[in-house]
Amino acid sequence: MAILEPQSSDSLVAxxxxxxxxxxxxxxxxxxxxxxxxxxxxxxKALKAEFERRLESDEAFAKDPQARLAFFARRHSSWDERFNRYPVFRTQAVPK
Incomplete structure:
Protein backbone atom coordinates (compact mmCIF):
# COMPACT_ATOMS: atom_id res chain seq x y z
CA MET A 1 0.00 0.00 0.00
CA ALA A 2 3.01 2.31 0.42
CA ILE A 3 3.11 2.66 -3.34
CA LEU A 4 -0.12 4.72 -3.18
CA GLU A 5 0.91 6.94 -0.23
CA PRO A 6 2.22 10.23 -1.69
CA GLN A 7 4.61 10.80 1.25
CA SER A 8 6.24 7.38 0.85
CA SER A 9 9.74 7.38 -0.60
CA ASP A 10 8.70 4.39 -2.70
CA SER A 11 5.41 5.76 -4.03
CA LEU A 12 4.11 6.32 -7.51
CA VAL A 13 4.37 10.06 -6.85
CA ALA A 14 8.04 9.73 -5.89
CA LYS A 45 -18.19 45.08 -6.41
CA ALA A 46 -17.37 42.60 -3.61
CA LEU A 47 -14.60 41.07 -5.71
CA LYS A 48 -13.28 44.54 -6.51
CA ALA A 49 -13.19 45.40 -2.80
CA GLU A 50 -11.41 42.11 -1.99
CA PHE A 51 -8.85 42.74 -4.73
CA GLU A 52 -8.19 46.30 -3.55
CA ARG A 53 -7.77 45.12 0.07
CA ARG A 54 -5.29 42.51 -1.08
CA LEU A 55 -3.34 45.11 -3.06
CA GLU A 56 -3.11 47.34 0.00
CA SER A 57 -2.27 44.63 2.52
CA ASP A 58 0.08 42.37 0.52
CA GLU A 59 3.11 44.13 -0.97
CA ALA A 60 4.40 41.01 -2.75
CA PHE A 61 0.99 40.50 -4.38
CA ALA A 62 0.83 44.13 -5.46
CA LYS A 63 4.24 43.84 -7.16
CA ASP A 64 3.57 40.50 -8.89
CA PRO A 65 1.54 40.75 -12.14
CA GLN A 66 1.19 36.96 -12.41
CA ALA A 67 -0.19 36.69 -8.87
CA ARG A 68 -2.70 39.44 -9.59
CA LEU A 69 -3.92 37.66 -12.74
CA ALA A 70 -4.02 34.34 -10.86
CA PHE A 71 -6.31 36.02 -8.30
CA PHE A 72 -8.91 36.42 -11.04
CA ALA A 73 -8.23 33.12 -12.80
CA ARG A 74 -8.96 31.17 -9.59
CA ARG A 75 -12.29 32.94 -9.23
CA HIS A 76 -13.33 32.49 -12.86
CA SER A 77 -15.76 29.74 -13.87
CA SER A 78 -13.10 28.14 -16.08
CA TRP A 79 -10.80 27.40 -13.11
CA ASP A 80 -10.13 23.67 -12.70
CA GLU A 81 -11.11 22.77 -9.13
CA ARG A 82 -9.29 19.45 -9.54
CA PHE A 83 -5.88 21.10 -10.12
CA ASN A 84 -3.22 19.63 -7.79
CA ARG A 85 -5.58 16.96 -6.47
CA TYR A 86 -3.95 13.59 -5.79
CA PRO A 87 -5.75 10.99 -7.96
CA VAL A 88 -5.85 8.23 -5.32
CA PHE A 89 -8.34 8.12 -2.47
CA ARG A 90 -8.04 6.36 0.86
CA THR A 91 -10.95 4.33 2.18
CA GLN A 92 -11.51 3.43 5.77
CA ALA A 93 -12.01 -0.23 6.58
CA VAL A 94 -15.17 -0.96 8.50
CA PRO A 95 -14.60 -3.39 11.40
CA LYS A 96 -16.67 -6.55 11.25
Whole structure:
Protein backbone atom coordinates (compact mmCIF):
# COMPACT_ATOMS: atom_id res chain seq x y z
CA MET A 1 0.00 0.00 0.00
CA ALA A 2 3.01 2.31 0.42
CA ILE A 3 3.11 2.66 -3.34
CA LEU A 4 -0.12 4.72 -3.18
CA GLU A 5 0.91 6.94 -0.23
CA PRO A 6 2.22 10.23 -1.69
CA GLN A 7 4.61 10.80 1.25
CA SER A 8 6.24 7.38 0.85
CA SER A 9 9.74 7.38 -0.60
CA ASP A 10 8.70 4.39 -2.70
CA SER A 11 5.41 5.76 -4.03
CA LEU A 12 4.11 6.32 -7.51
CA VAL A 13 4.37 10.06 -6.85
CA ALA A 14 8.04 9.73 -5.89
CA UNK A 15 8.65 7.78 -9.09
CA UNK A 16 6.99 10.53 -11.13
CA UNK A 17 4.08 8.41 -12.31
CA UNK A 18 1.52 11.05 -11.31
CA UNK A 19 3.33 14.12 -12.62
CA UNK A 20 0.58 14.84 -15.12
CA UNK A 21 -1.98 15.03 -12.29
CA UNK A 22 -0.12 18.03 -10.87
CA UNK A 23 0.31 19.94 -14.12
CA UNK A 24 -2.05 22.77 -14.91
CA UNK A 25 -3.78 21.94 -18.18
CA UNK A 26 -6.25 24.80 -18.47
CA UNK A 27 -5.20 28.41 -18.14
CA UNK A 28 -5.77 31.84 -19.61
CA UNK A 29 -3.10 33.68 -21.51
CA UNK A 30 -2.18 36.95 -19.81
CA UNK A 31 -3.76 39.11 -22.50
CA UNK A 32 -7.06 37.24 -22.07
CA UNK A 33 -6.84 37.23 -18.28
CA UNK A 34 -6.43 41.00 -18.23
CA UNK A 35 -9.69 41.49 -20.11
CA UNK A 36 -11.45 38.91 -17.94
CA UNK A 37 -10.14 40.61 -14.79
CA UNK A 38 -11.42 44.02 -15.91
CA UNK A 39 -14.81 42.53 -16.68
CA UNK A 40 -14.96 40.75 -13.31
CA UNK A 41 -14.04 43.97 -11.49
CA UNK A 42 -16.78 45.87 -13.31
CA UNK A 43 -19.44 43.24 -12.58
CA UNK A 44 -18.63 42.28 -8.97
CA LYS A 45 -18.19 45.08 -6.41
CA ALA A 46 -17.37 42.60 -3.61
CA LEU A 47 -14.60 41.07 -5.71
CA LYS A 48 -13.28 44.54 -6.51
CA ALA A 49 -13.19 45.40 -2.80
CA GLU A 50 -11.41 42.11 -1.99
CA PHE A 51 -8.85 42.74 -4.73
CA GLU A 52 -8.19 46.30 -3.55
CA ARG A 53 -7.77 45.12 0.07
CA ARG A 54 -5.29 42.51 -1.08
CA LEU A 55 -3.34 45.11 -3.06
CA GLU A 56 -3.11 47.34 0.00
CA SER A 57 -2.27 44.63 2.52
CA ASP A 58 0.08 42.37 0.52
CA GLU A 59 3.11 44.13 -0.97
CA ALA A 60 4.40 41.01 -2.75
CA PHE A 61 0.99 40.50 -4.38
CA ALA A 62 0.83 44.13 -5.46
CA LYS A 63 4.24 43.84 -7.16
CA ASP A 64 3.57 40.50 -8.89
CA PRO A 65 1.54 40.75 -12.14
CA GLN A 66 1.19 36.96 -12.41
CA ALA A 67 -0.19 36.69 -8.87
CA ARG A 68 -2.70 39.44 -9.59
CA LEU A 69 -3.92 37.66 -12.74
CA ALA A 70 -4.02 34.34 -10.86
CA PHE A 71 -6.31 36.02 -8.30
CA PHE A 72 -8.91 36.42 -11.04
CA ALA A 73 -8.23 33.12 -12.80
CA ARG A 74 -8.96 31.17 -9.59
CA ARG A 75 -12.29 32.94 -9.23
CA HIS A 76 -13.33 32.49 -12.86
CA SER A 77 -15.76 29.74 -13.87
CA SER A 78 -13.10 28.14 -16.08
CA TRP A 79 -10.80 27.40 -13.11
CA ASP A 80 -10.13 23.67 -12.70
CA GLU A 81 -11.11 22.77 -9.13
CA ARG A 82 -9.29 19.45 -9.54
CA PHE A 83 -5.88 21.10 -10.12
CA ASN A 84 -3.22 19.63 -7.79
CA ARG A 85 -5.58 16.96 -6.47
CA TYR A 86 -3.95 13.59 -5.79
CA PRO A 87 -5.75 10.99 -7.96
CA VAL A 88 -5.85 8.23 -5.32
CA PHE A 89 -8.34 8.12 -2.47
CA ARG A 90 -8.04 6.36 0.86
CA THR A 91 -10.95 4.33 2.18
CA GLN A 92 -11.51 3.43 5.77
CA ALA A 93 -12.01 -0.23 6.58
CA VAL A 94 -15.17 -0.96 8.50
CA PRO A 95 -14.60 -3.39 11.40
CA LYS A 96 -16.67 -6.55 11.25
Missing amino acids: WGDFNNAFEQKEYMEAYVAEDVARDMLDRD
